[in-house]
Amino acid sequence: MRAAVSREVGQIGIEELPDPRPRAGEVRVRLVSSGICHTDVSVLAGHLPSPRPIVLGHEGAGVIDELGPGVDGLAIGDHVICSIITSCHACFQCLRGEYALCERAVGFSGTMLDGTTRLQSGEADVHTLFCQGSFSEYAVVPASATVKIRQDAPLDKLAGLGCAWSTGLGAAIVRAEVRPGSSVVVIGAGGVGLAAMMGARAMGATSVIAVDIAARKLDRAKDLGLASHTITASGSDAVDAIRDLTGGRGADYGFDAVGAPGTLETALQAVRPGGLAVAIGVMDATVTATFDLFGFLMQKRLTGTYAGSILPQRDIPAFVDLYMDGRLPLDSVIDATYSLDQVPKALDQLAANEITKGVVLL
Ligand SMILES: [Zn+2]
Ligand SMILES: [Zn+2]
Incomplete structure (x- = not known):
């Protein structure tokens, strides 16, 4: 698959990587689009420390095409938003309903919840931002961060619900x-x-x-x-x-x-x-x-x-329903769309405040 990989601070390029495979409790998503968020710019610029190489992007939207073992409630073909809230549903905070404050969140470690990566380049591990790395054709995502949405909602327009939009709405x-x-x-x-x-x-x-x-x-x-x-x-x-x-x-x-x-x-x-x-x-x-x-x-x-304090599986489908009902003009703030090859330019334009919300179409 192709993905936008940053190998050093300030550098990002499109590379060919082996397709990732989901492990227990994970799904693979064939990405349709990814929002571009200021956090991608901050990680690229080194303002937020992160291991490299890393696939940036953390507002993925797409279709599940493979399930890892032990995944309940999701199926191949489901349309999903990939949330930055990668809660474990088992820690102190999660048991109190504070999924956004999960004590096992990966932060900027660039790994999956078990501390390992799903992508390799030669012998080297390739990291992914917030268990996604959505500037790519496929992403392996924890099932807990994968939110099924209605099939009639446009996946090319709603990726921002993975992070920035859910933060403001929430x-x-x-x-x-x-x-x-x-x-x-x-x-x-x-x-x-x-x-x-x-x-x-x-x-x-x-x-x-x-x-x-x-x-x-x-x-x-x-x-x-x-x-x-x-x-x-x-x-x-x-x-x-x-x-x-x-x-x-x-x-x-x-x-x-x-x-x-x-x-x-x-x-x-x-x-x-x-x-x-x-x-x-x-x-x-x-x-x-x-x-x-x-x-x-x-x-x-x-x-x-x-992250808007949302419970992703409860609130993102509700936001989608409000959007479909015409009560959240989310897509009207999208002012630029890009191909995967244009991700470096897109990040430059966001860093220069030339765009409000860019979307990569994959
Ligand atoms: Zn973000
Ligand atoms: Zn937790």
Whole structure:
């Protein structure tokens, strides 16, 4: 099979590798498409440490073509989304329903759940990002991360549900459980922020205030019918503008989809007493935040979410149903499609912020 392999920081090329085979508890997916996510760019650039060689890509969508031993509930021919949540369903956190926080998650190790790889190049192991490596023709994926979806849903359009879109949707729908009629602030109108706006809208939010320093992104949020108001500002200017739009009170919910210094503070300052601020992303692991204690005495709440806190097998099919019902305009944020050969160019364009959501068609 062909796959996009990174052998050193900053380098990625298309190579021919032996087809992978699933082991116990795994399936093989013939990939139809893969979303391109900022994490792929970060791993390629070496900002997130990862072993090499590695096949990048972690938003796979495709069709199961082989089952490993002991796989229940999935069948050859099933249409699936490959989630980044590779839960074991047996550890302390999984037993509490916190699949996104599974203690046996592989992180950036590049291996499968048992610590080994399914790909080789000559004698050397080839790693895969988040138990997928979806910039390839086939991926072996843990059954626990493989989510069956309805056959009439377009596999070439929904791969983003493997990571970025589920993160934004889950933040609003699962983590915050946005209430109907509420006001919502979303800081950052990129792919994840737009998905958070869609999730809030699907839950019945009637006022969605999008905040970004890029007017182009805000125009898009408005054109898509997601943002009711847009604010091209940051920090206290943004907070003042949000208060003006919310009766001087602040919004019910604030989502920070940026994670730069100061953005989570803005989200918390922008919510009303008793409101909820949610951290969805972080630009790098060293970013810290500082808050006034008084806001918490006013019963403001602050939390975060990893991967949208979703239960993949419960929530991704629900997101697909909402999409098919016309209530989540997910595919309208796709602004570029690529062949496998164009993956290096696609990652360059995402790194340069030239695209919001790219999809590789395999
Ligand atoms: Zn991702
Ligand atoms: Zn677990």
